[in-house]
Amino acid sequence: MRLLEIIAGIEHVKTFGVTNIEVTGVAYDSRKVEKGNIFICITGFKTDGHSYAKAAVDQGAVALVVERHLPEVDVSQIVVDNSRKSMAQIASAFYSHPTRKIKLIGITGTNGKTTTTYMVEKILRDAGYKTGLIGTIECRIGDEVLPQDRTTPESLDLQRLFTRMVEAGVTAVVMEVSSHAVDLMRVEACEFDVIAFTNLSQDHLDYHGTMDEYFEVKKRIFDDTSDSGVSHIINIDDKYGRRLVKPGRMNQLKYAVNEKADINADEIDLRNDGSDFVMQVNNESMPISLKMPALYNVYNALAAAGVTLAVGVGLNSVKDGLEKIERVPGRFERIDCGQDFDVVVDYAHTPDSLEKVLKAARRLTDNRLITVFGCGGDRDRGKRPLMGAVAAEVGDYIVVTSDNPRSEDPERIIDDILDGMRGLEEESFEVTIDRRKAIRNAILKAKKGDFVVVAGKGHETGQEVAGKKMPFDDVLVVKEILKEIV
Numbered sequence: 307m308r309l310l311e312i313i314a315g316i317e318h319v320k321t322f323g324v325t326n327i328e329v330t331g332v333a334y335d336s337r338k339v340e341k342g343n344i345f346i347c348i349t350g351f352k353t354d355g356h357s358y359a360k361a362a363v364d365q366g367a368v369a370l371v372v373e374r375h376l377p378e379v380d381v382s383q384i385v386v387d388n389s390r391k392s393m394a395q396i397a398s399a400f401y402s403h404p405t406r407k408i409k410l411i412g413i414t415g416t417n418g419k420t421t422t423t424y425m426v427e428k429i430l431r432d433a434g435y436k437t438g439l440i441g442t443i444e445c446r447i448g449d450e451v452l453p454q455d456r457t458t459p460e461s462l463d464l465q466r467l468f469t470r471m472v473e474a475g476v477t478a479v480v481m482e483v484s485s486h487a488v489d490l491m492r493v494e495a496c497e498f499d500v501i502a503f504t505n506l507s508q509d510h511l512d513y514h515g516t517m518d519e520y521f522e523v524k525k526r527i528f529d530d531t532s533d534s535g536v537s538h539i540i541n542i543d544d545k546y547g548r549r550l551v552k553p554g555r556m557n558q559l560k561y562a563v564n565e566k567a568d569i570n571a572d573e574i575d576l577r578n579d580g581s582d583f584v585m586q587v588n589n590e591s592m593p594i595s596l597k598m599p600a601l602y603n604v605y606n607a608l609a610a611a612g613v614t615l616a617v618g619v620g621l622n623s624v625k626d627g628l629e630k631i632e633r634v635p636g637r638f639e640r641i642d643c644g645q646d647f648d649v650v651v652d653y654a655h656t657p658d659s660l661e662k663v664l665k666a667a668r669r670l671t672d673n674r675l676i677t678v679f680g681c682g683g684d685r686d687r688g689k690r691p692l693m694g695a696v697a698a699e700v701g702d703y704i705v706v707t708s709d710n711p712r713s714e715d716p717e718r719i720i721d722d723i724l725d726g727m728r729g730l731e732e733e734s735f736e737v738t739i740d741r742r743k744a745i746r747n748a749i750l751k752a753k754k755g756d757f758v759v760v761a762g763k764g765h766e767t768g769q770e771v772a773g774k775k776m777p778f779d780d781v782l783v784v785k786e787i788l789k790e791i792v
């Protein structure tokens with residue numbers, strides 16, 4: 307592709323140097339530049355890509371995309387306002403707009419994204435689509451699992467991934483869209499067919515500052531597509547969801563349990579091992595029997611139904627897919643080694659999700675609810691006392707421990723959590739910093755009929771302590787301990 311063709315497709319302020327040159331590829335990491343590449347200088351949080359421009363040119367870059375002209379570097383330069391946005395547009399153009407060749411579905415919201423994407427994938431697969439999945443647990447092309455390190459990859463990597471998917475014959479891709487991804491323009495040039503909003507509650511305020519700013523970022527993706535044919539699937543039991551609704555807009559499906567919506571769930575029966583409900587869509591009723599417990603999974607199922615109905619899947623196929631999906635790794639994952647009490651591992655790491663998962667467990671036992679949890683370091687501090695308060699309110703005994711302390715002192719994190727548990731009697735909780743010991747203490751405390759929830763890390767297989775990642779898997783640890791005692 308020639309540089310001038312690339313420029314034609316992006317908003318830019320000015321160009322310096324010749325543009326009638328061939329470009330062999332795109333890079334934003336100077337170490338990955340190959341001869342003939344265009345190098346995009348991204349202004350990051352820690353490093354500024356502009357300071358690597360010279361190194362990129364030494365490696366063979368023939369042109370730069372910059373936010374300010376670099377007179378000291380002697381290659382063609384395109385000056386843009388926002389190089390992240392340009393990178394997304396360039397990547398899409400360079401790979402011939404792969405998202406135009408697939409049904410692209412984005413799921414956004416604080417909680418429930420991963421679960422909903424799994425449900426959508428199952429429905430679409432069974433309905434005959436070849437699917438791609440991009441999210442927290444894994445990235446998949448059909449059955450092939452690819453390594454990945456973040457929920458939503460950088461735009462360049464994402465467009466490359468879409469291209470791989472198109473080449474593999476994928477017809478529909480369902481991806482989690484985190485608020486960071488929207489803010490950092492990773493999904494900028496993605497041409498979505500459907501976007502869904504699950505809910506919004508406190509998380510990531512270290513990054514976004516306030517809930518309103520957090521909401522504005524999520525809202526951007528709906529606003530940007532409001533005049534298009536993109537389907538919006540919105541949870542209107544959520545107060546932020548209601549603010550996304552555009553009165554009279556076509557291609558909008560609202561779902562709810564409490565409010566009257568386009569898709570509703572009635573006659574909800576939350577069982578120990580699943581949930582039954584009757585889905586109401588327009589004037590049709592469809593009984594659904596989910597294998598996943600908890601009310602929030604009824605919400606996730608409504609979201610998945612909305613998405614797949616918008617894609618054009620029939621209601622019977624929606625029912626089939628929802629009823630077949632067994633579980634999502636690390637989400638309300640029951641560990642049964644023959645013990646006479648319940649143990650569940652769950653990824654809840656926000657105040658809202660912790661409350662939801664504990665309330666779901668609360669309904670399932672008349673005996674004691676024992677909670678093991680901690681909070682991540684180097685992230686939103688404000689949610690720590692809120693999570694402490696939730697655990698104190700819903701549970702009977704709490705083992706406060708470490709999650710991923712990262713570079714923070716675990717004791718300081720725990721102090722923040724304890725701030726939310728003031729007034730709780732001493733015999734109702736303990737602090738055990740070592741997560742393995744904490745899980746062991748909780749399990750040893752459990753008596754017949756009790757319910758232990760190990761929250762926070764779900765599917766994760768490592769724990770980040772003092773900046774290092776050590777192997778740690780809640781599910782394996784629980785199994786090891788249970789096997790010792792059963």
Ligand SMILES: Nc1ncnc2c1ncn2[C@@H]1O[C@H](COP(=O)(O)OP(=O)(O)OP(=O)(O)O)[C@@H](O)[C@H]1O
Pocket residue numbers: 415416417418419420421422442457482504505602603605606636637638652653654655658659660662663764
């Ligand atoms: N619809 C929901 N509303 C509230 N809590 C939920 C919902 N669905 C799942 N949860 C809770 O949140 C946890 C995380 O769920 P899930 O992984 O599906 O969310 P996510 O949005 O992908 O999270 P992340 O942003 O961390 O990737 C679950 O383990 C469960 O405790």
Ligand SMILES: [Mg+2]
Pocket residue numbers: 419420441442443457482
């Ligand atoms: Mg997720």
